[in-house]
Amino acid sequence: MANRKAAVKRRIISKDGHNNVRIDNVEGMVRLYLHDIWTTVVDMKWRYKLTLFASTFVMTWFLFGVIFYFISLGNGDFETGSNSSHTPCLMNVQSLTGAFLFSLESQTTIGYGFRYITEECPLAIFTLVAQLVITGLAEIFVTGAFLAKLARPKKRAETIKFSQLAVICRHHGKLCLMVRVANMRKSPLIQCQLTGKLLHSNVTEEGEKTQVYQRSVDFHVDSSSECPFLILPITFYHILDEHSPLAGLNVENLHTREFELLVTLNATMESTAAMCQSRTSYTPQEILWGYDFQPVLFSSTGGRYVADFKFFDKVQVINNPALVSSNTEKQKLEENYKNE
Template structure:
């Protein structure tokens, strides 16, 4: 492990570090679920889709109206006095394009308008209004769906850069600090974790990324009623924990990734947001605790100083490392006696 960069499934800012290659029919799969594809694409592509939808439909139906006018001899300069054009005052492709634009944006009809003598033009007009209305509903709905997603709200949730291991209420615990960067609180917050590590089964099967659940809790329960101040979540390193064998001595030599996810409900919209990060063994600190960052003011308010958010300090009970070593030696002695 020394000198090697450990791979991550999830980056520190919560993005997936997974690339999908060599999938047959990937484009077809994405087109089958076109709604999710349009909602998930980046904003620059969504804006291009929005603009191109209007420009394409305007031009397409403008060409159709131009061909209708051509078939009806509306483009002939020397027209009979009793000749009625399909679309009045449309003699060029530019005029047909402008008529299509005016129709779709409902800013007509004035100078250019359709006549009653051409059923094909009337049918094309109805078809344009129906199809373009559906297209506009789809694109506008995709815009609203992307805006309503709480993805950006999840970016205002901050995780500590380091995970600490020390004693809390007499038990060895893994600690992670989480903060809400907005004044409006997050409701029903719950922190959960997944431990990813290589694993070999009893049958000799090698699993590159075996997953085990890591439960976090506050002092009272697993769920926080609301998150308005930075809080520290704890995971007890007991015999039930997948990190039970973790010690200060073997920490740097371990190969695992702890993915931590915060699930919360937005107070304003009641929608659910998810924010995540990950920790590798190099980001664990043994025998440390987080420095306080909440201070009171004379006006009766609390101030959260985020300059101290990632600050840590050695615990006052410096015997933690020695105690963990002594416990390990006692277990080894008991095992050898058996």
């Protein structure tokens, strides 16, 4: 019994939308990641990205500082008995520390004027030019990846909230599975589309067993358009008819069937026109039969609508006519607002 519960709770997508699939035994994984270095750097966690950002500067300063040190060493600048007429490659550089400071000052264009290159060493001049070109490209790459991660629509998707539970009840006379979605920011999301995937094991006619089989689940919304304007909490529903992948689901077998319902919301940010995607999943234990969501949208005395998220995840039983009729006020309010 314990093994069965563990198998039911196993999920591919977590509630917060993260991928729970671990990738193992991929040949040449490091080479694949380095081949697409831009995506690798952008996808890095912040602690690694900050380390890379800082180490890019420090390592290039030190690397070219060592090169300048050996150039001066080869030119005999550190010999104590040098002729007074000897012109060093780098003025006022007497050690590795001085070469490092010269590299730092040159790369950051500080230019204190105390350390500088003379005309006697073309190799030092060429090294300085190479340093500015190479480090400039490296800084552009790292800074661009840093800004790209800050501007990723993934952060905007974190402000999209899904209901913790899904419910099954009658909607417009049809048995429907319903989920609630809300935008946590005032900036609206446009062209919103909710899609679903039913993930379950399957056995083909040839007897081949597929551990994870995907079937599309269509979701609809009570609106004149299938691309609603997400500025208030909206309830999406899937009709449980003979064409549904969940056909045959009933109150008796709901918690005995093994599946995972992956729900994905694709939307466009009005401010930047960038696409964002947010997802979650529901297991049979997170689907309630004979319940509906409590009203979350209210009207205030000042003529404004108020979305009270205290009721966002709350549900109510609808097994009697009184509860069903009390639900019509919420539906009319949401429908009128979406049709405006």
